[in-house]
Amino acid sequence: MQALTNRSMVVVNKKMTWMERIYLPAIIGGLMITIRHLFKKKVTIQYPEQERPRSAVYRGWHVLKRDEQGRENCTACGLCAVACPAEAITMTAAERKPGEEHLYREEKYASVYEINMLRCIFCGLCEEACPKEAIFLTDRIVPSGMLRENFIFGKDKLVEGVEPDNRIDVSKRARAHRTY
Amino acid sequence: MPKVTIDGHTIEVPEGTTILNAARMIGGDIVPPAMCYYSKLATSGGYCRTCIVQVTKGSEKDPRPMPKPVASCRTTVMDGMEVKNITSPELLEARKGVVEFLLINHPLDCPICDQAGECHLQDLSYEHGLNKSRYDFKRREFEKIDIGDKIKLHMTRCILCYRCVKVAEQICPGRVHGVMNRGDVAEISTYIKNSVDNEWSGNMIDVCPVGALTDKTFRFKSRVWFTKPMDAHRKCETCSGKAVLWLSGDEVLRVTGRKDKYGELEDWICNTCRFEKKNKSDWTMEGPRHIDRHSVISQNHYESLKQLKIDVSKQKKIAEKAHQS
Structure with missing residues (x-):
């Protein structure tokens, strides 16, 4: 059979010399490599204290936007879910009741909106499909976790806050897209 | 029997056949779309103008072309008539205008409309319409009305096709709803908030080409493309089941x-079957419903090959032939 690479070696069962038998030169040689790496520039960074620069169009943790009056934009039309190639999005719709006009923009809203972050591939197709400018991918990294259940993000983790301080800015990506 | 040529396809049809029905006999792309015509309802058609066609030759005896596009659902064929539908660019432009007029007062609330995904107006505007509205004025506004406890009327979405009125006239005993007023204030309404309440009223929902009449028991439950359509039947004394x-x-x-x-019903079904029997055990399943693959409902919808009418052995032969050459 032809070798795939030229790195293959034929194993020879030859008798080792005295120097080889005491193993010390090999161990010291190995340690030298370890010690040399101690003084080299580190390839890892201290996340989350430190962060690497990311592209302006980075796609991370989704946000469900509210309009200027603080009403949810999402009307549970299901287009994000049908566009999602990973089938990560599920939702349940409900009808807006009288007196809830300040909460939801249209007569239908998503009472449950869940994204399975383990399934999500962050392709951004949901954002493209959305006719109501409700869902956006932001530059926030999805935090790690120990339990699979914690990766199903509901509305508590997706909808942005009403107060101006709690709003999530998505204009950076939009601007970056425009310059490309 | 008169002979008619539609987009180059000649067919002999019985006396008194409309151009639309002659086109349906030929089938395929040349069939004009129809929003108000319904083959199972007498006197339907002639309101929406989406089925317009160009008659380039009136008949063998009088070969002059008709001066304007005509509604194919109301025009009967003449011997030697020549009709252009998709082969006439002017006609497609005219139909585009019709679609724009139909959409003038339409709220375009597809994201919240239960009809989205199986709406004829949606398909029509996708195929012929502009992707932008040129209309700056305020659209018609109406309150949502419950006609009966099972049907919701969104008058804003209505295109006044009169199909539901014909259903009430011809299928239901005792009509209580109709079109009130005229012109741009015309609306579907019941006689002083009367409720539409009889065994066949649910068929109004199915004949409605848009989302004006929707099933209240299904209201906002799911989007059509997330549901699995299955053919089923049950023993029903009132309808075919x-x-x-x-x-x-x-x-x-x-x-x-x-x-x-x-998009026309094969059989009318009664309200008991439509609204009351919401258990799988009430029904005998036949198999998945065939959904056109161009429809969004066919998303994640699987059928058996037999139902899709795909002959696997034929496909195999074609593949083998291609492989050999």
Whole structure:
């Protein structure tokens, strides 16, 4: 059979010399490599204290936007879910009741909106499909976790806050897209 | 029997056949779309103008072309008539104008409309319409009305096709709803907030080409493309009992009649079947409903090869031939 690479070696069962038998030169040689790496520039960074620069169009943790009056934009039309190639999005719709006009923009809203972050591939197709400018991918990294259940993000983790301080800015990506 | 040529396809049809029905006999792309014509309802058609065609030759005896596009659902064929539908660019432009007029007062609230995904107006505007509205004025506004406890009327979405009125006239005993007022204030309404309450009223939902009449038991339950349509039947004393169940898991979200390729019901179904029988055990399942692959409902919708009418052995032969050459 032809070798795939030229790195293959034929194993020879030859008798080792005295120097080889005491193993010390090999161990010291190995340690030298370890010690040399101690003084080299580190390839890892201290996340989350430190962060690497990311592209302006980075796609991370989704946000469900509210309009200027603080009403949810999402009307549970299901287009994000049908566009999602990973089938990560599920939702349940409900009808807006009288007196809830300040909460939801249209007569239908998503009472449950869940994204399975383990399934999500962050392709951004949901954002493209959305006719109501409700869902956006932001530059926030999805935090790690120990339990699979914690990766199903509901509305508590997706909808942005009403107060101006709690709003999530998505204009950076939009601007970056425009310059490309 | 008169001979008619539609987009180059010649067919001999019985006396008194309309151009639309002659085109349907030929079938395929040349069939004009129809929003108000309904083959199972007498005197329907002639309101929406989406089925307009160009008659380039009136008949053998009088070969002059008709001066304007004509509604194919109301114009009968003459011997030697020549009709242009998709082969006439002017006609397609005219139809585009019709679609724009139909959409003038339409709220375009597809994201919240239960009809989205199976709406004829949506398909029509996708195929012919502009992707932008040129209309700056305020659209018509109406309150949502409950006609009966099972049907919701969104007058804003209505295109006044009169199909539901014909259903009430011809299928239901005792009509209580109709079109009130005229011109741009015309609306579907019941006689002083009367409720539409009889065994066949649910068929109004199925004949409505848009989302004006929707099933209240299905209201906002799911989007059509997330449900699984299944053919099913049950023994019913009032109707044929042949229906389509729209399932989500084991839950029956909605029951509708079976629609053919022109979106017309094959059989009328009664309200008991439509609204009361929401258990899988009430029905005998026949198999998945065939959904056109161009429809969004066909998303994640699987059928057996037999139903899709795909001959695997034929495909295999073609593949083998291609492989050999």
